[in-house]
Amino acid sequence: MEYKEILEEARKLTAPHCMACPVCNGKACGNNVPGPGSKAPGNAAARNFDKWQEIFVNMDTLCENVVDPDISFELFGRKFSAPIFVAPLGAVDMHYGPKYNDQSYNADMMKAAVDCGILAFTGDGVNAQIMKDAVTDSAALGGLSIPTIKPWDRETVFGKLDHVIENNIFAAAMDVDAAGLPFLKKLGGSAGSKTVAEMREIIEHASRPFIVKGIMTVAGAKKAVEAGAAGIVVSNHGGRVQGGVPATAEVLGEIADAVKGQTVIFVDGGIRSGVDVFRALALGADAVLVGRPFATMLYGAGEEGFKVLYNKLTSELKGTMGMCGAASLKDITRDKIRF
Numbered sequence: 001m002e003y004k005e006i007l008e009e010a011r012k013l014t015a016p017h018c019m020a021c022p023v024c025n026g027k028a029c030g031n032n033v034p035g036p037g038s039k040a041p042g043n044a045a046a047r048n049f050d051k052w053q054e055i056f057v058n059m060d061t062l063c064e065n066v067v068d069p070d071i072s073f074e075l076f077g078r079k080f081s082a083p084i085f086v087a088p089l090g091a092v093d094m095h096y097g098p099k100y101n102d103q104s105y106n107a108d109m110m111k112a113a114v115d116c117g118i119l120a121f122t123g124d125g126v127n128a129q130i131m132k133d134a135v136t137d138s139a140a141l142g143g144l145s146i147p148t149i150k151p152w153d154r155e156t157v158f159g160k161l162d163h164v165i166e167n168n169i170f171a172a173a174m175d176v177d178a179a180g181l182p183f184l185k186k187l188g189g190s191a192g193s194k195t196v197a198e199m200r201e202i203i204e205h206a207s208r209p210f211i212v213k214g215i216m217t218v219a220g221a222k223k224a225v226e227a228g229a230a231g232i233v234v235s236n237h238g239g240r241v242q243g244g245v246p247a248t249a250e251v252l253g254e255i256a257d258a259v260k261g262q263t264v265i266f267v268d269g270g271i272r273s274g275v276d277v278f279r280a281l282a283l284g285a286d287a288v289l290v291g292r293p294f295a296t297m298l299y300g301a302g303e304e305g306f307k308v309l310y311n312k313l314t315s316e317l318k319g320t321m322g323m324c325g326a327a328s329l330k331d332i333t334r335d336k337i338r339f
């Protein structure tokens, strides 16, 4: 199926919450929740998208001809086909429609990702079975996923991590910014924000590479490193946890200047093309996460849809590398972009 056809199929299943737009730029969904929109005033996802467009790539073809750039990416000792991963999305039946529930969505997403040589982060929810299923289904795929735990109280987090450990999953993550979600706020107690000491204890308990998702400041990035995070995701949760936040493209550069080389830097939010991936890497990210577009593709055409988007992103990335004289990911340096 063609990209456009897949969007049309998806739209039949996800409208009016998600209109499966030709470019997923956060404009049509605004603050649609349920739906993939942002928290009021509802412009954070759009700002994420827009800010990447303000970064320009520097063409330079007076160099050795780059025929087939190497986009393979090593993460925690394992090689992946591209520096592109799937962002975790939860409560998909509520936000997109009943074609999937979280269990079937995570299972199909993880398989499609592994088949393409990358991997998916999976979400967590109020129903404990969601993460349990994601972990058990991942074990059947060789543990190649990154379950992303919400910042529950200590006992709940440790219990969930024990299941990750038993199933020998590749890595784990926590979306610390989910402290802003209403259902977590209601829990009170020790669910919510984490101190460096609490995060360190969680990371030590995980006993595998641990990624802290939801970093938007240099101070936050330094604290994650201090706690022992093997990776951070520069992310504002697509604007779903707090209004009035900057775009990830606006903070990535300063965060990379502060912690590059000390932890793996991922970034998400509005990354929609291989040119955007190039922009993010040049600004200092090691890899990116793409969320909503992979969801739309899965709704529209299952694994076939996933592959269409994967092929589009990777071929655009390779094309941009060729035009900017970058033979491999390490050649995508900051001098290859301008503002």
Ligand SMILES: Cc1cc2nc3c(=O)[nH]c(=O)nc-3n(C[C@H](O)[C@H](O)[C@H](O)COP(=O)(O)O)c2cc1C
Pocket: 035, 036, 037, 045, 048, 087, 088, 089, 090, 091, 092, 095, 122, 123, 124, 148, 175, 213, 235, 236, 237, 238, 240, 268, 269, 270, 271, 289, 290, 291, 292, 293
């Ligand atoms: C419907 C929906 C559900 C989400 N659920 C989660 C979640 O469970 N855990 C998480 O860490 N992030 C969650 N996110 C945030 C995404 O992982 C990602 O950070 C955000 O969507 C930005 O990336 P994108 O613009 O490529 O979608 C969710 C986002 C959406 C739109």
